[in-house]
Amino acid sequence: MRKRATAKEVAEAAGVSKWTVIRAFTPGASITAESKRRVLEAAEALNYSPNLLARSLATNLTHQIAVFVDDFANPHKLPFLEVLTERLQAEGLVAVLININRHFDHVHALLNADQRQVDAIILFGTAFRDETLRDRRLGPGLPPMFVLARDSQIEGVPAVACDAERALHEIVDYLHEKGYRRPGFMGGAKTLSTALGRRRHFIDCWRGKGVADVVELAAERYSAEEGADAVRKYLERTAAAERIDVLMCENDILALGAMDVVRSEFGLRVPEDVAVVGFDNLDLGASAAYDLTTYEQPKIEMMKAIVEMIMGQREAETVMLPGKLIVRGSA
Template identity: 75%
Template sequence: MDVSFCGGFMRRRATAKNVADAAGVSKWTVIRAFTPGASITEESKRRVLQAAAALNYSPNLLARSLATNLTHQVAVFVDDFANPQKLPFLETLTDRLQAEGLVAMLININNHFDHVRALLNADQRQVDAIIMFGTAFRSETLNDRRLGRSMPPMFVLARDSQIDGVPAVVCDAELALKEIVDHLYEKGYRRPGFMAGAPALSTALRRRHHFIDFWKQKGVDETAVISAERYSAQAGAESVRHYLQNTDAKDRVDVLMCENDILAIGALDEIRGQFGLRVPQDMAVIGFDNYELGGASVYGLSTYEQPKDEMVEVVIEMITGRLPPETVTLPGKLIVRNSA
């Protein structure tokens, strides 16, 4: 048996050979018993599992990875933790990864740990795949001389991919913004505004681009664009405050679309609380993501819901090889509440 230390006491860890001896089978039969889909008789598997339970044995995944060249680890890159909508996505993603026997390695992309360092770190740990979850990743990064020629397969989740050969799984932004603009136009709004978040991420989302284009198709050529710089309620409040303080009432937008619900919640607090404006009578507000707090009666935020479960399912299917690695866009759903 292997020897390890636990709490200052020496503990013996059962090995595959110990289980094989106890079950009266070969070591390779033990390995097959713990390998999903491996060929093994029900009787042999029963004996192995019974012996393993008696010896408190569990497979050594590190040793198995050396034999299979698979670590069953998936690196997940995230760079905007201020957006709480990330948490429901991460919950669903990690749940599905674990159901497949995979473990998520969460990597925080920030000023001290950029994409190149993150890629190097993930490659050194020999992860099986990399999911870039809402990160502002550029194709030029792959040209960095420090990166090897053979990187783990990469996937973009919840953003358009800007990299050739790297597939994205994303909510259909064009369809979403068409539904939003159609709804707002039918309600009689004619002076639209758009609040964008972090510049690099905003470009990848393309929501502003489609919002402006669809209004032009309706004959509305001018769309006010407000920059929030980052995705947070505080940034949304600051941005709309600056806009309202510097824009005459007669020139203000009659509907403000925010790039996500967190910006919209901050904007709503400022519009109502600090400026005393009525929503939607004086200014309507609509967000994107269907963050749970936005549905509370105090906000009543109209929004657009991304198909989170379906998006995660598709990226898992690609990682496991059950679907080909190609960009997939999925439709979401317009959620109409009191704010617009």
């Protein structure tokens, strides 16, 4: 195997000290432009790259960020992860993806992340409770934590999310203006749904317009199958004259499953018989097969904010960012 070039060899080739080489590859370090140029040219000629493991031992930073995810069935996660990992890598950080499931819960994930000495933890759309931190298996000094894409339910842990209150006001204002008056809301699992806040704001907005009764449909998981099952049960037990005229779904994947059942199993027209609205703006929802009205979260701005907090470039505090209502044919 080809021998790896060392910092000492780069220093000799560039005519500088070993510490100058280290500073050249350390973001924010003090080094003259000429010295950095000479180091980078020598490094390129020798095919040198810094040893990040050795650097982590010296700086007590691993440049690894743990990302906890517990809902891989939801297709909106992949575009978010694409933007997040791109933003982290641009700052010289790498994401360590940890799958939260029935075999590997939050406590085990925290222990795993702490053992790896990650620099921070991102709770991406995962239902995490404050009491988890009081588990006796966890020691003091856990890495800084941030909640992404939902409200934080942990004291002292900031969140970066789409502004749910503003989003649902925009959606309800639009639906009310279009003449809908018998709204329904389909949410996911209660612990996840509560942290999103969309159900609460949807109901409050309709009450503000004099509509006190909002029908609630419950899906156990965020999947098309669960969305289909929830709306199927509702339509089977509800007389046609008493049905809702618009269904707001907590996310697009629930909405797509609901639309399939509404049209194929019950022969209803969308939006003439019942309108459907989602949240997330999945690519599939934009297709002619669904033409789904939805709300787009500001992915780029959200990832920029959370990475800046991790890097110490902005204050670590909860940030709620505005998204955009996308009006299509389903409502």
